[in-house]
Amino acid sequence: MISIEIEKKLKAYKGQEALHIKKQFIPGSITRIYGPSGAGKTTFLKSIAGFVHPEKGRITVNGQTWLDTVANINLPPQKRMAGFVFQDYALFPNMTALQHLQYATEDTGWIKRLLAIGKLDDFSDHKPAWLSGGQQQRLAILRALAIKPQLLLMDEPFSALDTESKMQLIGELKPVFEELEATVLIVTHSPGELAELTNQEFCIR
Amino acid sequence: MDLTPIWLTLKLAAITTLVLLVIGLPVSWWLSRGRSVFKIIIEALITIPLVLPPSVLGFYLLLAFSPQHGPGRWLQQVFNIQFVFSFQGLVLASVIYSLPFMVGPVKSALQQLPPSLLHASYSIGKTRWQTFVRVQLPNIKPSLLTAMVLTFAHTLGEFGVVLMIGGNIPGVTRVASIAVYDSVEQMDYHSANVYSLILFCITFVLVTGVFVFNKYRFKSPVE
Numbered sequence: 001m002i003s004i005e006i007e008k009k010l011k012a013y014k015g016q017e018a019l020h021i022k023k024q025f026i027p028g029s030i031t032r033i034y035g036p037s038g039a040g041k042t043t044f045l046k047s048i049a050g051f052v053h054p055e056k057g058r059i060t061v062n063g064q065t066w067l068d069t070v071a072n073i074n075l076p077p078q079k080r081m082a083g084f085v086f087q088d089y090a091l092f093p094n095m096t097a098l099q100h101l102q103y104a105t106e107d108t109g110w111i112k113r114l115l116a117i118g119k120l121d122d123f124s125d126h127k128p129a130w131l132s133g134g135q136q137q138r139l140a141i142l143r144a145l146a147i148k149p150q151l152l153l154m155d156e157p158f159s160a161l162d163t164e165s166k167m168q169l170i171g172e173l174k175p176v177f178e179e180l181e182a183t184v185l186i187v188t189h190s191p192g193e194l195a196e197l198t199n200q201e202f203c204i205r
Numbered sequence: 206m207d208l209t210p211i212w213l214t215l216k217l218a219a220i221t222t223l224v225l226l227v228i229g230l231p232v233s234w235w236l237s238r239g240r241s242v243f244k245i246i247i248e249a250l251i252t253i254p255l256v257l258p259p260s261v262l263g264f265y266l267l268l269a270f271s272p273q274h275g276p277g278r279w280l281q282q283v284f285n286i287q288f289v290f291s292f293q294g295l296v297l298a299s300v301i302y303s304l305p306f307m308v309g310p311v312k313s314a315l316q317q318l319p320p321s322l323l324h325a326s327y328s329i330g331k332t333r334w335q336t337f338v339r340v341q342l343p344n345i346k347p348s349l350l351t352a353m354v355l356t357f358a359h360t361l362g363e364f365g366v367v368l369m370i371g372g373n374i375p376g377v378t379r380v381a382s383i384a385v386y387d388s389v390e391q392m393d394y395h396s397a398n399v400y401s402l403i404l405f406c407i408t409f410v411l412v413t414g415v416f417v418f419n420k421y422r423f424k425s426p427v428e
Contacts, residue, residue: 051324077327084328090321094343103339104329147329 001027002151002183006047006057006067010040019043023202027062030177030184034191035204041187042087044204045153048185049084050077061151083149083182085157089140091128097139098124104146114142117172133160138169145176152177154186158194170197206396209376210384211403217292217380218360221299222307225356228300229307234337236308237315252309254302263369266298270370290372295380298370299360306355314348315341347419354415358408 002025010017019040025031033041046052048059050066053074059067066075095103097120101111115121118138120131128136137160144152158166174197177184188194191201236248254262270277270288280286288294318341326336342349364382371378373387381400388397 046324049324049328051320051327077324078330078332080328081330082328084325086321086325088319088321090319090325092322092325092340092344094340103326103331143325143329 001025001060002062003058003060004048006044006054006059008040008043008047008052008054008057010038010043019204021204025183025185025200027183028178028181029200030174030198031186031200031202032191032194032198033185033187033202033204034189034193039204041204042155045084045155045185045187048080048151049082049153050075050080080151081147081149083144083147083152085140085144085152085154087155087159089128089136091136091139091143093128096125096127097131097135097142100139100143101146104143105148110146110148114145117176118142118169134162134165137161141169141173145180148180149182150180152182152184154184156187156189159189167196170194173197206399207375207384210379210381210400213292213376213379214361214381214404215407217295217299218357220296221303221360222353222357224296224300225303225307226353229304229311229352229356230342232304233308233311233315234341236312252305255305259302259363259365260369262302263298263366266294266301266366266370270294270297289370290374290378292371292377295367295371295378298366299363302363302366303356303359306359307352310348310352310355311345314345318344350418351415354411358411361404361408 004024005022006019008019010019021040021044033044035041043052047054047057048066054067054069056069057067058065058069061080065071065073066080067073092100092103097115098111101114105111115124118135118141120135120139120142123131123135126135128139131139137157141154141157144154158169161169184198185202186194186198191203232251236244267289268274270280272278272281272287272289277288280288286293288297322340322344323336326340327333331339362382363380364386367378367380368383368386371380371383373379373383379387381404385397385400385404388394388400
């Protein structure tokens with residue numbers, strides 16, 4: 001079980017607002033997270049990954065405590081190893097597509113399979129500047145999957161893909177998620193989006 | 206025509222650049238991470254040589270490292286090292302004087318990298334060191350190169366600070382900028398002209414080279 005209870009101050013135009021979330025996620029579930037802009041969806045994912053630090057809270061993932069502000073436990077992102085797909089992709093400009101995956105894992109078989117899933121086999125020696133927006137986004141997803149995470153956090157991961165590419169990729173990703181037994185949290189734009197991929201939904205307001 | 210001052214200047218600039226590369230990278234990395242009053246004070250101290258008259262800096266270094274005073278006396282007695290009127294002294298003064306030229310561009314470049322790049326590296330289990338070597342450093346190459354060239358070129362042109370701590374000892378501390386001044390003092394305009402022209406050509410080629418490298422090497426294919 002993934003149990004999250006956090007309180008985090010958010011910077012807002014009108015002053016400070018607080019993000020207060022208490023939620024449990026079933027292992028292996030795929031949840032779409034939606035809500036208005038500025039509600040704190042990205043901050044929620046970053047808090048789980050350990051990039052930002054909630055003022056109060058407790059996060060436990062499959063029995064392991066990642067954060068407990070009372071007990072003064074706060075695992076760094078390197079120990080949480082949550083796969084993260086960034087809204088801005090966060091690709092390394094100096095690395096080719098293949099090098100991105102090699103930087104994350106040494107499993108050559110897995111790398112080969114990921115490149116095939118992302119349809120990047122023919123572009124493995126291309127740096128991000130030479131990839132299209134959709135290819136960059138797919139590479140960002142593949143890098144997050146490369147570490148075979150037990151928890152995968154995706155911040156608007158399909159926004160740069162056209163409907164056909166998106167459906168195709170979703171069809172390829174679903175069995176991978178199942179195989180990894182990964183719990184997946186996906187931030188989406190609208191409530192109805194990605195209904196075919198997800199089996200849970202959660203609204204942040 | 207004695208070209209020793211030119212070789213001495215190039216040697217000083219090369220050693221200063223290498224020393225500052227070793228010192229400047231960790232200092233820049235540390236300064237680029239968050240803000241604190243302590244960091245602001247350190248950054249101000251590093252930046253001061255940009256605005257302080259070189260003779261003032263040279264004067265303080267002369268006082269500090271003369272064998273009659275604290276640090277200078279200690280270095281002489283314990284390690285038998287003398288910084289005043291020696292080549293080591295020139296290196297020390299140049300390192301302090303050119304520190305902002307190395308730290309400034311590198312720190313700015315590190316700060317301009319999106320935080321998500323670091324987060325992406327951390328999320329796949331990489332340490333800060335691995336992230337620095339594999340992600341940050343390769344992606345600030347143009348700024349690093351600019352900082353190295355600026356440091357090198359700035360050291361070529363040092364005068365006041367070098368004169369104060371090193372004096373004008375032929376073959377030891379008589380660098381090109383001092384040789385130009387010395388030649389003019391002796392009305393030897395030919396030598397002053399040769400030294401000046403060589404310094405001008407070296408710096409022009411260096412700075413132009415950096416502009417050309419940064420323009421073509423890192424240009425995006427979609428631009």
